[in-house]
Amino acid sequence: MRRLWLLFAQVVTVALALYFVVASLRPEWLRGLGQQAQVGRVGNAVPVIESARVPALAGSYREAAGRAMPAVVNILTSKSLGREHPLLKDPFFRRFFGDRTPRPEQQSSLGSGVIVSPDGYILTNNHVIEAADEIDVVLADGRKAPAKVVGTDPETDLAVIRIAAKNLPVIVLGHAEDARVGDVVLAIGNPFGVGQTVTMGIISALGRNNLHINHFENFIQTDAAINFGNSGGALIDSNGHLLGINSAIYSQSGGSVGIGFAIPVSTAKTVMDGIIKHGQVVRGWIGIESQDITPELAESFGLDKESGTIIAGVVRNGPADKAGIKPGDILLTVAGKPVANTSEMLNLIAQLQPGQKATMTVMRNHREAAIDVDVAKRPRLPQ
Numbered sequence: 001m002r003r004l005w006l007l008f009a010q011v012v013t014v015a016l017a018l019y020f021v022v023a024s025l026r027p028e029w030l031r032g033l034g035q036q037a038q039v040g041r042v043g044n045a046v047p048v049i050e051s052a053r054v055p056a057l058a059g060s061y062r063e064a065a066g067r068a069m070p071a072v073v074n075i076l077t078s079k080s081l082g083r084e085h086p087l088l089k090d091p092f093f094r095r096f097f098g099d100r101t102p103r104p105e106q107q108s109s110l111g112s113g114v115i116v117s118p119d120g121y122i123l124t125n126n127h128v129i130e131a132a133d134e135i136d137v138v139l140a141d142g143r144k145a146p147a148k149v150v151g152t153d154p155e156t157d158l159a160v161i162r163i164a165a166k167n168l169p170v171i172v173l174g175h176a177e178d179a180r181v182g183d184v185v186l187a188i189g190n191p192f193g194v195g196q197t198v199t200m201g202i203i204s205a206l207g208r209n210n211l212h213i214n215h216f217e218n219f220i221q222t223d224a225a226i227n228f229g230n231s232g233g234a235l236i237d238s239n240g241h242l243l244g245i246n247s248a249i250y251s252q253s254g255g256s257v258g259i260g261f262a263i264p265v266s267t268a269k270t271v272m273d274g275i276i277k278h279g280q281v282v283r284g285w286i287g288i289e290s291q292d293i294t295p296e297l298a299e300s301f302g303l304d305k306e307s308g309t310i311i312a313g314v315v316r317n318g319p320a321d322k323a324g325i326k327p328g329d330i331l332l333t334v335a336g337k338p339v340a341n342t343s344e345m346l347n348l349i350a351q352l353q354p355g356q357k358a359t360m361t362v363m364r365n366h367r368e369a370a371i372d373v374d375v376a377k378r379p380r381l382p383q
Helices: 002-025 027-033 062-071 091-097 265-278 295-300 319-323 342-350
Strands: 038-042 046-050 072-080 106-115 121-125 134-138 144-153 158-163 184-189 197-208 219-222 234-236 242-249 260-264 288-292 309-314 330-334 357-364 367-374
Touching: 062 072, 062 184, 062 234, 072 121, 106 184, 106 242, 121 242, 121 265, 134 158, 144 265, 158 265, 184 242, 219 242, 242 265, 260 265, 288 342, 309 319, 319 367, 330 342
Parallel strands: none
Antiparallel strands: 038 046, 072 106, 072 134, 106 121, 121 158, 134 144, 144 158, 184 197, 184 234, 197 219, 219 260, 234 242, 242 260, 288 309, 309 330, 330 357, 357 367
């Protein structure tokens, strides 16, 4: 027993000696071992109390932000407000007058974008790059590169641009269909040109439509602050995965009031794939105008439910007209899928493959009928 005590005392003595040596020569090695406060000095003059360096507390989203921020870029666009006079391009003219001749005024704007492919493809909003003469992309690491428009889709307010650069950081695409109201989200962008900024909130609502912002609407609503310049930026989940492209806000002042809207990543991916493959998004079309069924209309038509949509108009010689669909019909299903409202009907028809037949179930004079319609390609909206 005496030998054990002697061995214990020797071990303790050696350990204390090592501690004092390390504390004297390498004190920084010991700072991460405890959470106690330490005394330091500001400018070697004023004593202050500094906390020990400890890992981030639970609830911090530094890891999620750190994964996504490198893939979020600033987009700078400019367009000319007037045409340059042909003489300004003449070398003989410039020989006498130089380059002091006034140039057309330039209008500049800014927005954000998300790198989604190592090949340089970037998702952003159509309104960010619309009608731009020049587009420059500034990466989070400070690199700047010119961008070319791959394609746009005004009906969802999405666009794909591309830069020629190497070693690009890429964001991981998430699953918007798994998102739920109350989930924590982060919005990343460049508001008001102050630089890359991260704001936090929750998902306030899903599937927002009838906002008359885009033709096809299925927005994620969030209270994460989104301001001018955030358009085209990323809405990410707590893992740093992309959930949506920040697109619009509801505001009477122009600033964030806690009601922002993002286009789900599922929609953005479909649009991006279509643009890269075909140069545009190919959607189905049958040539009808519709109206949601209100309680009053349901009562007047003698309907026991308010689902479905009323055909308000039919394009002459369009697919629906040729198939026999008439104004006043109530559209109940599209290709076997029930129609709840006009917005859902538009999405279901847009998903149909042009050139193929699709079966529509309509109600006419309180009787249901199945009608086969030859689906056509949806015309592009005029730019």
